[in-house]
Amino acid sequence: MPLGLGRRKKASPLVENEEGEPIRAGLNVAGMDGLDGGVVGLGEGAASEGLPPPLNSMRPRLIFHTQLAHGSPTGRIEGFSNVRELYAKIGEAFGIPASEVMFCTLNTHKVDMDKLLGGQIGLEDFIFAHVKGQKKEIEVFKGEDALGLTITDNGAGYAFIKRIREGSIIHQIQVINVGDMIESINGHRLIGCRHYEVAKMLKELPRGKMFTIKLVEPLKAFDMISQRSGGSRSASGVQLGTGRGTLRLRSKGPATVEELPSAFEEKAIEKVDDLLESYMGIRDSELAATMVELGKDKKNPDEFAEALDETLGDFAFPDEFVFDVWGAIGDAKVPKAIPSLRPRAVSSRSGSMLEEELSCPVCCEIFKEPVVLKCSHSFCRACLQEFWNKKKARRECPICRRKCSLTEPTVSLALKNVADTFLREQERRTATSRDGTGAEGKGLEVKCASHGEAVKLFCMDDFEVLCFVCHTSKKHQGHRVCPVEEGAQDLRVGLKEELTPLKKHLRRLYEAKQECDDTTVHIKV
Numbered sequence: 001m002p003l004g005l006g007r008r009k010k011a012s013p014l015v016e017n018e019e020g021e022p023i024r025a026g027l028n029v030a031g032m033d034g035l036d037g038g039v040v041g042l043g044e045g046a047a048s049e050g051l052p053p054p055l056n057s058m059r060p061r062l063i064f065h066t067q068l069a070h071g072s073p074t075g076r077i078e079g080f081s082n083v084r085e086l087y088a089k090i091g092e093a094f095g096i097p098a099s100e101v102m103f104c105t106l107n108t109h110k111v112d113m114d115k116l117l118g119g120q121i122g123l124e125d126f127i128f129a130h131v132k133g134q135k136k137e138i139e140v141f142k143g144e145d146a147l148g149l150t151i152t153d154n155g156a157g158y159a160f161i162k163r164i165r166e167g168s169i170i171h172q173i174q175v176i177n178v179g180d181m182i183e184s185i186n187g188h189r190l191i192g193c194r195h196y197e198v199a200k201m202l203k204e205l206p207r208g209k210m211f212t213i214k215l216v217e218p219l220k221a222f223d224m225i226s227q228r229s230g231g232s233r234s235a236s237g238v239q240l241g242t243g244r245g246t247l248r249l250r251s252k253g254p255a256t257v258e259e260l261p262s263a264f265e266e267k268a269i270e271k272v273d274d275l276l277e278s279y280m281g282i283r284d285s286e287l288a289a290t291m292v293e294l295g296k297d298k299k300n301p302d303e304f305a306e307a308l309d310e311t312l313g314d315f316a317f318p319d320e321f322v323f324d325v326w327g328a329i330g331d332a333k334v335p336k337a338i339p340s341l342r343p344r345a346v347s348s349r350s351g352s353m354l355e356e357e358l359s360c361p362v363c364c365e366i367f368k369e370p371v372v373l374k375c376s377h378s379f380c381r382a383c384l385q386e387f388w389n390k391k392k393a394r395r396e397c398p399i400c401r402r403k404c405s406l407t408e409p410t411v412s413l414a415l416k417n418v419a420d421t422f423l424r425e426q427e428r429r430t431a432t433s434r435d436g437t438g439a440e441g442k443g444l445e446v447k448c449a450s451h452g453e454a455v456k457l458f459c460m461d462d463f464e465v466l467c468f469v470c471h472t473s474k475k476h477q478g479h480r481v482c483p484v485e486e487g488a489q490d491l492r493v494g495l496k497e498e499l500t501p502l503k504k505h506l507r508r509l510y511e512a513k514q515e516c517d518d519t520t521v522h523i524k525v
Contacts (some may be wrong), residue, residue, distance in 0.1 A: 012202040032073070032418035061415055064076070064127055066093065066129060067108075068094060068128070068129040068130075068219075069109040069111075069131075069218065069221070071221050072094060075090070075093035075094060077089040077127075083154060084098070084492075086127075087156055096131065096203065100131045101131055102130050102131060102154065102160065102181050102218050104117035104127050104154075106126065106127065107125055111220070113178060116162070119155075119286030130218035131219050133216065133218050133219035134219075136175060136216075137214050137215075138175060138176060138214075139212055142209060142300050145203075147169050147202055148171055149165075149281065150277055150282065151182070151195045151196075151202070152200045152282060152284055153195040155286070156195075158181050158191065159181070159195045161180050162178065163178065176215065180217050180218075181215060181217075184213070185198075185212070186205075186211050186215075196280050196282050196315060217346060265289070269292050272288035272291050272292055275324055279318070279321045290311070290312065294307045294312075295326060295329040301323055301326045304329075305319075322507060325450070354492070355422070360383050361398065361399060362379055362383035362384070365380075366426075367380055368419075369411050369416065372412045372506065374404060375397050377398075377400065378412060379398065382407070414502065415506070418499075447467075448466070448467035450467075451470065453468060455484060456484055458482055459480070460481050460482060460487065460490075461479040463474065
């Protein structure tokens with residue numbers, strides 16, 4: 001039975017089994033306040049006599065149906081251009097202050113962060129409004145730098161918890177849940193703060209000390225009281241609407257009806273949203289969509305950075321974050337690399353993932369004098385020079401086609417050392433295989449230098465390969481031992497994990513060096 005909310009005597013926005021009028025995509029819906037007294041009234045025969053009915057093209061109606069998530073009659077709302085106006089319409093429909101609305105979900109009454117209303121609403125989505133419930137005050141000991149929280153906000157002054165990482169400090173506190181609004185931290189009131197400000201404050205709290213956090217949980221129906229969600233990552237490709245288009249809400253300017261995001265935009269938005277979480281501890285699909293929109297027509301990272309400063313300067317994004325976002329947008333636009341530069345023969349030749357990572361995209365051989373461009377792609381120096389000679393005056397990356405610095409790229413010593421080591425190991429294996437049975441090294445057994453037995457085991461404590469005699473010796477007594485194949489696989493995984501951050505740091509170092517080289521050229525000129 002729905003909660004007893006009294007209906008209004010005048011034209012009420014609460015409806016029973018009503019269907020909205022047909023919606024026309026591509027219409028600007030700004031300035032639609034007062035349509036209840038115009039278009040709605042005319043439909044009910046309440047218009048002044050002698051006045052012609054307004055044209056549909058002049059008076060578009062985008063009607064959305066809504067309920068309070070904990071239970072209520074169905075309401076009808078229209079004429080809003082941003083989140084604040086949406087909350088005001090919801091409050092008007094149900095006779096509650098707009099400030100009571102914490103956030104909205106689409107097509108579900110549950111506190112489901114995958115269905116959170118952001119900057120877009122499907123034209124046939126059903127809106128569920130979650131209002132303030134019980135307040136709570138919790139003392140938390142910050143035993144680690146990371147609390148395990150991802151913060152978002154409703155665009156109207158309330159920041160709340162969108163995700164709790166499993167196994168984190170906050171995950172162990174059962175009374176803190178996804179969907180809880182953060183009212184204050186250590187007495188500092190946070191109403192009106194953006195999510196990135198709240199995330200920064202939580203990050204800057206001193207480690208090893210207690211802090212007090214005041215929360216407000218959303219009012220829940222009885223079937224939701226026992227829920228506690230970790231806020232799972234949103235599934236890719238999930239569309240909340242019906243495919244007819246979306247209403248795009250904007251903080252500045254009127255709302256507009258648009259087509260559903262393209263596959264490129266969806267992929268780019270998801271990547272940028274992931275970067276927002278990793279760098280800033282927030283998730284905001286509307287912010288990610290704005291950044292993708294700003295970056296999709298920019299020619300280089302500098303233009304993109306200028307556009308971000310002009311439009312989103314308040315966020316003060318760090319340079320490495322801007323560069324990674326630019327790369328994410330580019331990766332979504334041009335997936336991976338040009339197929340002709342990366343033939344399958346590279347990976348099928350040896351089946352080695354490491355060999356593929358250490359192969360030049362142009363010649364498909366192991367790097368010789370590898371150089372790194374500003375876009376972070378690597379090539380043999382000779383291959384890159386040959387490619388540029390064919391292009392004559394144009395100096396661009398063979399993969400992403402971005403313009404390169406006027407200065408000569410320098411050799412990546414770290415990448416060169418890894419490639420040279422790999423080549424030496426490959427030569428050693430080739431030489432060893434000649435002593436084995438079969439041209440391909442089939443039946444090859446590496447012998448233990450001490451006992452002459454086949455090496456079959458790997459000591460995880462000493463990082464040594466062993467024969468069965470070595471395993472029984474006092475030197476390795478009580479050590480952890482596994483088959484050599486398993487040990488090799490574990491080492492490959494570990495090396496790959498170590499290599500990833502090193503490559504990231506290397507890219508940043510060479511990016512900084514390229515910028516210094518560019519500055520030097522300009523000074524000389």
